Amino acid sequence: MREKNSKKKTVTYEKWGYVFILPFFASFFIFSFLPLLDTVRYSFYEYYRSGLKEIGPNFIGLKNYIELLATDLPKYAANTFILWVIGFVPQIVISLLLASWFVDARLKIRAKQFFKVVIYLPNLIMAAAFSMLFFTLFSDTGPVNSFLVNQGITAEPIRFMATVGGTRGLIGLMNFLMWFGNTTIMLMAAIMGVSPSLFEAAEIDGCNPTQIFFKITLPLIRPILAYTMITSMIGGLQMFDVPQVLTGGSGNPDRTSMTLIMYLNNHLASKNYGMAGALSVYLFLVSAILCFIVYKMMNVDDPDGSKAAAKKQKKLAKKEARG
Amino acid sequence: MKKKLLSMMLASAMLAGVLAGCGSGNADSSAADNAGSSDAGTSAAAETNTAAETNTDTQTDGADTAAAAGGAEGAVLNIWCWNDEFQSRFNDYYPDVVSVSDDKSTTSLANGVVVKWTINPTTDNNYQNKLDEALMAQGSAADDDKIDIFLLEADYALKYVGEDVDVAVPLSELGITADDLADQYQYTKDIVSDASGRQRATSWQAAPGLFAYRRSIAKDVLGTDDPDEVQAALADWSKFNEVAAKAKDKGYYMLSGYQDSFRTFSNNVDKPWVEGTTVTVDPNIMAWIEQTKEFTDSGYNHKSSLWSDTWAQDQGADGKVFGFFYSTWGINFTLVGNAGEAGFGDWAVCEGPQPYYWGGTWVAAARGTDNPELVKDVMIKLTCTKSIMKAMTENRDIQDYTNTMSGMQEIASDPNFQSEFLGGQNHIALFSEVAPTIDMSNVSSYDQGCNEQIQNAFGDYFDGNIDVDTAKGNFETAIKELYPEITEVVWP
Numbered sequence: 001m002r003e004k005n006s007k008k009k010t011v012t013y014e015k016w017g018y019v020f021i022l023p024f025f026a027s028f029f030i031f032s033f034l035p036l037l038d039t040v041r042y043s044f045y046e047y048y049r050s051g052l053k054e055i056g057p058n059f060i061g062l063k064n065y066i067e068l069l070a071t072d073l074p075k076y077a078a079n080t081f082i083l084w085v086i087g088f089v090p091q092i093v094i095s096l097l098l099a100s101w102f103v104d105a106r107l108k109i110r111a112k113q114f115f116k117v118v119i120y121l122p123n124l125i126m127a128a129a130f131s132m133l134f135f136t137l138f139s140d141t142g143p144v145n146s147f148l149v150n151q152g153i154t155a156e157p158i159r160f161m162a163t164v165g166g167t168r169g170l171i172g173l174m175n176f177l178m179w180f181g182n183t184t185i186m187l188m189a190a191i192m193g194v195s196p197s198l199f200e201a202a203e204i205d206g207c208n209p210t211q212i213f214f215k216i217t218l219p220l221i222r223p224i225l226a227y228t229m230i231t232s233m234i235g236g237l238q239m240f241d242v243p244q245v246l247t248g249g250s251g252n253p254d255r256t257s258m259t260l261i262m263y264l265n266n267h268l269a270s271k272n273y274g275m276a277g278a279l280s281v282y283l284f285l286v287s288a289i290l291c292f293i294v295y296k297m298m299n300v301d302d303p304d305g306s307k308a309a310a311k312k313q314k315k316l317a318k319k320e321a322r323g
Numbered sequence: 324m325k326k327k328l329l330s331m332m333l334a335s336a337m338l339a340g341v342l343a344g345c346g347s348g349n350a351d352s353s354a355a356d357n358a359g360s361s362d363a364g365t366s367a368a369a370e371t372n373t374a375a376e377t378n379t380d381t382q383t384d385g386a387d388t389a390a391a392a393g394g395a396e397g398a399v400l401n402i403w404c405w406n407d408e409f410q411s412r413f414n415d416y417y418p419d420v421v422s423v424s425d426d427k428s429t430t431s432l433a434n435g436v437v438v439k440w441t442i443n444p445t446t447d448n449n450y451q452n453k454l455d456e457a458l459m460a461q462g463s464a465a466d467d468d469k470i471d472i473f474l475l476e477a478d479y480a481l482k483y484v485g486e487d488v489d490v491a492v493p494l495s496e497l498g499i500t501a502d503d504l505a506d507q508y509q510y511t512k513d514i515v516s517d518a519s520g521r522q523r524a525t526s527w528q529a530a531p532g533l534f535a536y537r538r539s540i541a542k543d544v545l546g547t548d549d550p551d552e553v554q555a556a557l558a559d560w561s562k563f564n565e566v567a568a569k570a571k572d573k574g575y576y577m578l579s580g581y582q583d584s585f586r587t588f589s590n591n592v593d594k595p596w597v598e599g600t601t602v603t604v605d606p607n608i609m610a611w612i613e614q615t616k617e618f619t620d621s622g623y624n625h626k627s628s629l630w631s632d633t634w635a636q637d638q639g640a641d642g643k644v645f646g647f648f649y650s651t652w653g654i655n656f657t658l659v660g661n662a663g664e665a666g667f668g669d670w671a672v673c674e675g676p677q678p679y680y681w682g683g684t685w686v687a688a689a690r691g692t693d694n695p696e697l698v699k700d701v702m703i704k705l706t707c708t709k710s711i712m713k714a715m716t717e718n719r720d721i722q723d724y725t726n727t728m729s730g731m732q733e734i735a736s737d738p739n740f741q742s743e744f745l746g747g748q749n750h751i752a753l754f755s756e757v758a759p760t761i762d763m764s765n766v767s768s769y770d771q772g773c774n775e776q777i778q779n780a781f782g783d784y785f786d787g788n789i790d791v792d793t794a795k796g797n798f799e800t801a802i803k804e805l806y807p808e809i810t811e812v813v814w815p
Binding site: 048049050051052053055071072136139140141142159162163164248249250252253254255266267269270271272275 | 446447448452455458459482483485487488490626627631632633636768779782783786788789793797800804805806807808
């Protein structure tokens with residue numbers, strides 16, 4: 001390409017590519033990268049506000065990091081993980097089911113497009129608004145409770161937000177509702193990527209639909225499944241608006257729905273930049289590890305996509321070369 | 324054509340991504356409540372977020388005329404507050420008000436100055452956080468963006484009137500004399516005075532606490548709705564509990580929620596919440612915890628939390644709650660609205676089992692204001708002018724207990740004054756005795772956070788989710804999170 005250009009002396013447009021991406025990099029550098037460095041720097045300082053007076057910044061080394069680990073950080077990490085699992089498990093199950101139904105040629109579901117839009121809709125609502133809606137719906141005197149009482153299903157209103165299970169369940173339900181459409185569409189794309197001849201062959205060989213699902217569909221979309229899980233995990237790590245709004249920032253009952261980012265937000269509310277910085281660094285490390293896994297997964301060039309398979313293949317190749 | 328469509332779609336997708344980013348950024352921590360006062364029960368706080376900032380950007384139409392008319396004074400008067408209480412007093416009673424904008428975000432005055440209202444609800448420290456930011460940036464802000472007046476609540480007034488922070492201008496510097504303030508209740512002056520005795524804010528109200536009860540329920544439970552007889556039946560806590568048991572038998576709740584009686588205990592403490600870097604929990608707070616647990620377990624309360632929907636509905640037409648602890652401002656600002664027209668005449672007030680006070684709002688002039696003359700005039704008119712303040716008390720929809728000793732005496736002894744809402748009761752007479760005795764010497768600048776967090780932490784205990792010690796631990800964690808300088812929490 002280049003040789004051709006230099007020979008013909010035509011105008012190159014290469015530099016324009018860089019010019020076009022420059023605004024993004026410039027704004028990223030100024031508005032994201034520099035503050036990021038500052039965050040890391042402040043995490044080694046004692047720096048907060050007491051009333052209208054600023055305390056610090058005083059260098060205190062790793063004290064913030066140690067203090068965070070000594071206090072409740074592990075508990076909030078566990079909360080975040082539990083809340084993510086409660087939302088993710090039903091999400092992936094329902095999505096798989098819907099996706100395999102939608103792409104199944106034999107079922108001939110009508111108005112597929114319509115359903116796809118409908119299941120995606122909850123994702124369009126702002127998380128905070130969605131959470132507010134649920135807060136009102138499930139409040140002690142809300143519509144759900146008055147329905148339950150009027151129908152005689154319960155004698156007393158159920159106080160959803162006063163129990164651990166109720167609060168966590170609601171948060172999980174909201175996350176499920178908001179994201180299962182998105183996942184369904186992604187998994188549909190994955191299933192459609194599988195060669196139809198495989199399904200046909202399986203059918204001819206006498207597989208029933210369950211066997212097809214477990215023996216053909218699932219193994220072949222495993223890379224996408226793993227990708228979905230990891231991205232969802234990264235999203236779950238940043239879970240904030242839904243529990244924050246639902247519990248009014250308190251993470252009640254007994255701080256069992258306090259997520260890591262809500263904890264971070266508590267420190268920011270009291271302008272405790274040092275502690276918040278240290279917490280952010282922890283979060284960054286975890287996210288970075290997860291991202292690294294995704295990156296590795298996407299860049300392994302074997303059909304299966306999993307690392308284990310890649311290793312196996314390498315070993316096999318070595319053996320063959322030797323033998 | 325297809326390519327064009329594709330590029331359009333890509334562009335809009337990108338835009339959507341950008342907007343989505345904004346969205347999650349804005350969905351910030353502050354689950355704003357309807358924010359009546361500092362006490363908003365956080366567990367119920369997930370009210371509208373978008374209304375959190377009625378930040379007004381309507382620029383000044385009358386800017387030029389104002390500069391001409393007001394001489395050296397600025398054309399914009401910025402007032403910061405956490406609800407619309409002062410805003411509506413100002414719009415109704417400040418004599419120079421010409422017009423109010425449709426969205427109520429600005430008020431135009433006769434001299435051409437435009438008043439810009441910035442309202443940030445108080446829950447989760449939201450108001451203070453925003454106010455702190457703005458006050459710290461006061462020096463570098465443009466004249467028309469500088470805060471001129473900000474409002475303070477009893478729970479955190481001390482934080483802003485200190486000499487060392489010097490964000491509120493002493494009234495003497497503005498030219499308001501001791502004579503102007505002579506008719507105000509002494510406690511409303513003491514609490515906002517700095518170490519050298521200079522008063523730095525002024526209030527139009529005094530806030531003696533009361534117990535507002537529903538006449539119809541009182542009749543059913545006690546056989547009478549006469550305030551004196553009801554007061555006799557509720558004269559101390561053991562009698563109060565007896566009535567609660569009776570109310571329960573008749574199918575009523577004595578109180579609505581966990582935090583209802585909090586102020587009767589918390590404002591009768593012996594020591595401030597915080598001294599140095601130590602939080603001391605008063606035995607009276609523990610008494611509140613004990614009582615509320617007992618009430619909850621016996622079914623005497625409706626398990627709501629302060630300012631929540633349930634709590635508000637309990638004051639409405641279908642409410643089954645005997646009564647509510649309130650302060651005088653609560654009648655007009657909250658109760659009248661919640662009770663609705665149907666509630667007119669069905670309520671009455673008495674002192675309740677224990678005298679106390681609750682809240683109160685102070686007006687302070689921000690250091691660096693470019694409208695000192697106007698600020699002074701607003702303060703004089705709205706907090707020191709007897710006729711205006713009396714008019715507020717006599718207004719059917721306000722009935723506030725205003726900060727004029729002689730004015731309140733006159734209304735108290737006026738046989739014609741009666742509150743229609745309270746079924747013809749002269750509630751001012753009831754409180755003119757109590758108001759002068761209010762003692763706020765035990766406030767600290769940490770009160771809002773401490774009150775909010777202890778109510779929050781013990782909500783779980785009342786719900787039966789955790790034991791006392793866990794609740795205590797949660798309070799310690801929360802308070803240290805909120806105030807990093809706190810090192811120790813001492814329990815009685």
